Amino acid sequence: MDAVEKANAERQRRWVKDQKVGEGTYAVVYRGRELATGRKIAIKKIKVGQFKDGLDMSAVREVKYLRELQHPNIIELLDVFSSKTNLNLVLEFLDTDLEMIIKDRSLVFLPADIKSWMAMTFRGLEFCHRNFILHRDLKPNNLLIASDGQLKIADFGLARDAADPGYKMTCQVITRWYRPPELLFGCRYYSTAVDIWSVGCIFAELMLRIPYLPGESDMDQLKTIFRALGTPTDEEWPGHTKLPDYVSVGQFPRTPLRDLFTAASGDTLNLLSKCIIFEPRKRISARDALYHPYFFALPYPTHPSKLPKTAAQTAAASRPPDEVDGNVDPGGGAPAGVGKAAPPKKLKRKLSGHDLSRNIARKLDFTAS
Amino acid sequence: MQQQPPTSPDVSSAAKSPLFQSSTQYRNWRFSVEQLKATRAALNQASVAAIRNTFESDSPGSSSDVHFLDANEEHLLVKLYIIKISQLCGHFRFPEEVEATGITYLKRFYLKNTVMDWHPKNVMLTALYLATKTTNHPISLESYTANIPRTNASDVLDLEFLVAQSLAFEFAVWHAHRALWGIWLDIQDLPQAPPHEELQRIHDTAMQHIRTSRLTDVELIYPPSQIALACLSLAHPEIAAFWARSKNADTALEAIESIKRTITRDGDTPSVDVVREIDRHLKICKNPEKVVGSKAYLAKRAREEKEAELKRKKKAENVRKATEQGNPFGEVLVGQANLDDDD
Incomplete structure (x- = not known):
């Protein structure tokens, strides 16, 4: 019964959330991976329950357009699934x-x-x-x-x-x-x-x-x-x-x-x-x-x-690709491969945290106007 | 720094295939007549089997006299609610785009769900409300429900997720009325164009045929441009032919004949008596798991609760273990603890 819900659960199982990397006004962003391949992804979890008018317009817009647009210079929406009252957008991971x-x-x-x-x-x-x-x-x-x-x-x-x-x-x-x-x-x-x-x-x-x-x-x-x-x-x-x-x-x-x-x-x-x-x-x-x-x-x-890269990008790129894939822990514990990868990850996290506060500051600025 | 030769500006390969062909509508929501029939039959059979099972597990033998709906009856009931969407849209003075989108959502929903699980009355309300948002004409839920008798917010919101999921979150819809508008603009430039008033009348008649076409399956089978041309042809065959020839699309004129036939054949309003009879049957054969307060409903809820409880316990256990084991990776676990675990 409930083929739609079953399909949703199956979709959800394809993706693993690893780590929170940012939080905005209406969404939380996680770094994660595709369970089967270990491919890095980002999951944007949009909180829906809090809106009295149901699905929020920003979420509706984002999903509507990303579902249609497929282009090398537009972020790829890999999947959408829901969990309880949250909408999860699975996006390609970008450094x-x-x-x-x-x-x-x-x-x-x-x-x-x-x-x-x-x-x-x-x-x-x-x-x-x-x-x-x-x-x-x-x-x-x-x-x-x-x-x-x-x-x-x-x-x-x-x-x-x-x-x-x-x-x-x-x-x-x-x-x-x-x-x-x-x-x-x-x-x-x-x-x-x-x-x-x-x-x-x-x-x-x-x-x-x-x-x-x-x-x-x-x-x-x-x-x-x-x-x-x-x-x-x-x-x-x-x-x-x-x-x-x-x-x-x-x-x-x-x-x-x-x-x-x-x-x-x-x-x-x-x-x-x-x-x-x-x-x-x-x-x-x-x-x-x-x-x-x-x-x-x-x-x-x-x-x-050959474009200029930030230190975090360079460090991430210098890891052999199979190290990332091979060390994935399917049990969903602490991200493996921490050995070599730890410094860049820390750096990345620090950067995104920093970036985040700046975003919020600018957003507040924007609405106050 | 490696340099590339100047790439010709990349309007390249994608420009060659029409935009419509990369749409989710083209890729995921087009069927042949046979596919539609088979899909609905299979969905109906699976649903009946599952509901029969629920009846039987509640009290054996209880499903033997139940008249379950067949695929045609389901379809007729949905058709009635398509008409209700139009009536509601007239009441709210919603734009054509909202009405057409709401109707498309309702049709697509019942390619994945059965009316025996979800009655079209509430699905219709949700599909239309969702359409106001996806077409950029949002209204507050309060003013939406205030204008619909005997409806409260939860009637609309409870199903919103299910509807969005059933649509696979593919909200963009290409409509025939937009295509008709384009054709109509083209026609005004043709040497054979009749005077403006007559052209306006032709457009309005064609629009009526488009509205009729929404009661049929054509949008699940044909591209919007062909439906628009078929409706124009129903209104004024010569003009439609002029336009098609001006576009070197004579072959389209053959293709639209079957669309015209389908609209004429299936565009009627279902008889109220027949639908009332179906609805009477539906009261008996609807899935008890979906009836709030019923025994089956409570049993299902209890099952789900138990599963959720197990999951929560497992999660708590994992966190406890991780803490006990000490923390070789420092910050990483702090980050983990921060994961909000509401799913």
């Missing part, structure tokens, strides 16, 4: 994210490395947009990095289908530093261009190694943007003064990108400038970005496997 890589001061980025990360980001995003899906929360820490260097777009908790013309969408999306000016002005009809702005900010951050437009409040975010790019004129961005939450935050002169990005090539700055055009309709699309001369000019993008 680190772009934010950690950017913050690792020991790493040096070559222009070819940045080009490689940008190409992978645009590929993943182009696939989302081709499927009419807006991500609405792109930022370095949602761009995860696999052990082979592949970049994968993750966290679809704010994603949605592009609305039909004439239907409103909420403007309370995208983490502030990566939020485009039309959303800050309360625009309720927007497009895939909102994600492109975020990618532009990430592009700049890869070159600067610090966030490009770190506003302290929504109002300050607009000021920060205009200070960097000049206050838009009505000619540059027709109609923006009529947007619902439009406010004048002062006149700032336009300074050439070249002044800040002194080492960047002409192609680089051209693509960057097209991602952060004020008028959303003129912003470059993900598809056109992939055809931009930047990606065809020397230096060619670094092969993902």
